[in-house]
Amino acid sequence: MPESRHPMLRPVQSVSVFGLGKLGASMVGCFASAGMRTIGVDINPASVRAVNRGRAPVEEPGLQSLFTRYRRRISATRDAAAAVGTTDASFIIVPTPSRPDGSFNSRFVEQAVRTIGQALRNHRSYHLVVVTSTVLPGTMKQRILPVLERASGRLAGRDFGLCYSPEFIAIGNVIRGLLHPDFFLIGEHDSRAGSRLESIYRIQGGPRTPIVRMSMVNAELTKISVNTYVTGKIAFANQLARICDRLPGGDAFTVAQAVGLDHRIGPACLKPGPSFGGPCFPRDNRAFAAVARKRGLRAPAAEATIESNRAHTRFLQHYVEALKPAPSARLAVLGLSYRPGTGLLEESCAVELAHAWSVSGPVSVHDPLADPGEIRRRLPGCSRARTVPACIRNADIIVYATDHEAYRPIDLKHVARLAPGAILVDVWGRWASATTPDGLSYRTPGFQTANKHDTITSRGWKGPT
Structure with missing residues (x-):
């Protein structure tokens, strides 16, 4: 269902990005270039200081030019609650280390989700939570969703939105990969959340970039399959x-x-x-x-x-x-x-x-x-x-x-x-x-x-x- 058919939702004007590594910092720059006020969130004070001084916290071709050009729309903080409370959507891009058996450890994602959930307890308006970090099939439903609902005391679909949306990029070419991807992948908990995220990607990637929407588990499998x-x-x-x-x-x-x-x-x-x-x-x-x-x-x-x-x-x-x-x-x-x-x-x-x-x-x-x-x-x-x-x-x-x-x-x-x-x-x-x-x-x-x-x-x- 397109977002226009959800009359209670106003257009997305601001986003927060949790994790200011190569991909997270690049997402900050790209969202800002699409006209959205963007807040980076990171536990590293040096990264936060760099962003607030107009400097990209990591090296990536084309990133500093985005930070310089759209500096007025970009800020950073270590205060997760403040970031969630003043934005319409939160993207999580933190590490998911590999275990010896090849599976992924989602503990950092769960920590970020728990922090966001606690901030949502006092957040009255609808907020979209998007996990961008690569996770294994079943992680969103079996681990992320329960943690978020317990921490927030609220229900996904009714009180907040939840999606899984990994990026398909190559380090050294991240900016182009974010702004001109082959397609955007959306794994949605419900259609309302998927429509909300689709509206963001339409702003960022334009009307011609394919957007593929599916269940969260199928999106999780799609990412590692590609x-x-x-x-x-x-x-x-x-x-x-x-x-x-x-x-x-x-x-x-x-x-x-x-x-x-x-x-x-x-x-x-x-x-x-x-x-x-x-x-x-x-x-x-x-x-x-x-x-x-x-x-x-x-x-x-x-x-x-x-x-x-x-x-x-x-x-x-x-x-x-x-x-x-x-x-x-x-x-x-x-x-x-x-x-x-x-x-x-x-x-x-x-x-x-x-x-x-x-x-x-x-x-x-x-x-x-x-x-x-x-x-x-x-x-x-x-x-x-x-x-x-x-x-x-x-x-x-x-x-x-x-x-x-x-x-x-x-x-x-x-x-x-x-x-x-x-x-x-x-x-x-x-x-x-x-x-x-x-x-x-x-x-x-x-x-x-x-x-x-x-x-x-x-x-x-x-x-x-």
């Missing part, structure tokens, strides 16, 4: 690379491009490269398998994706190790984050590769976005270079591990001068169609060098992107 399916495509493309590496004349990039032209498959995420990592993909896969196990089933596709991803990390490690010209050979790794455009190192293939090499040989690493302290913590046996030239100078093997925008100006001729005789391992296939200068050897996993000019270039394809 990431499980996407990682299956990534794992398949990387499996092609491993096969083509042992197939005379094999070229995984050309094969993947052709496979992606089939309309039933599509090209997105079907490109050989590093193993997938980060804060969402690996854990959502494990969670999908855990959901199946809890119900006496197996999820063989998800399990195979997990194992295939691990196998690809091992493959890349062995691939680089096999090129080692001497026991004391020096390795240089360009890019450590799990994907371009972010500095996050969580479950990064590049970090694992650098760590494995550092056990027996010297390693120099560089990443333009990663936190230096985090690099030292995760790679204590590696030397962190401040610049690309310092990283690759006199290296025996150079691994191009993360395709950061900052690396686009790299000139292979300059690389050859800095590291004469080096082997460049291009995990992303960025230079697959480029001419390799004298003094530099080129390797791309899954793409045999013999194909470098007679396969890709002759077909007019400029190489993998």
